[in-house]
Amino acid sequence: xxxxxxxxxVAAVVVVGTLFAGSVAGAHKHxxxxxxxxxxxxxxxxxFRFKPAHITIKxxxxxxxxxxxxxxHTVTANNPRRFDSGRLSKGQRYTHIFKRAGKKPxxxxxxxxxxxxxxxxHWR
Ligand SMILES: [Cu+2]
Numbered sequence: 577x578x579x580x581x582x583x584x585x586v587a588a589v590v591v592v593g594t595l596f597a598g599s600v601a602g603a604h605k606h607x608x609x610x611x612x613x614x615x616x617x618x619x620x621x622x623x624f625r626f627k628p629a630h631i632t633i634k635x636x637x638x639x640x641x642x643x644x645x646x647x648x649h650t651v652t653a654n655n656p657r658r659f660d661s662g663r664l665s666k667g668q669r670y671t672h673i674f675k676r677a678g679k680k681p682x683x684x685x686x687x688x689x690x691x692x693x694x695x696x697x698h699w700r
Contacts, residue, residue, distance in 0.1 A: 613636075614636055614637065617631055617637055617639050618642065619639060619642075620642055620644050621643045621645060621684075622644040622645060624647070624649075624690055626690060626691075629692040631694055632695040633674060633694060633695070633697070634696075634697055635674065635675060635696055635697065635699060636675065637673070639694060641661065641664070641670045642668075643668050643669070646666050647666075647687075648664060648665050648666075649664050649686060650664060650685040651664070651682055652683055652684065653682045654681045654683060659672045663686070674694060676696060677697060677698050678696055679696075680693060680694045680695070680696065681693045
């Protein structure tokens with residue numbers, strides 16, 4: 577009888593220990609950060625407009641522009657040291673990863689009336 581109680585106690589300790597270890601391991605995982613290193617947002621350049629013209633993203637997001645027009649366009653930050661795609665022909669794309677928070681207005685150098693912005697927020 578004593579032996580059975582001892583065995584059950586050992587079994588209970590093992591089960592509880594396993595559950596505890598499992599929950600501790602789970603707590604270390606960051607559910608969203610682990611799945612994708614750089615989430616991606618797409619902006620189309622179509623009909624001489626950026627679509628959507630204004631986006632808000634989290635820091636570390638990769639933005640991808642795709643020129644759908646037959647006319648060439650550029651994706652040029654108003655402060656050109658930040659990012660500049662150069663001339664994009666039809667079907668060409670340009671990507672930029674935004675690492676710093678803030679508002680980043682940009683335009684097309686060839687058609688300066690084409691204006692848009694990316695707002696980069698801190699994590700959450
Ligand atoms: Cu343009």
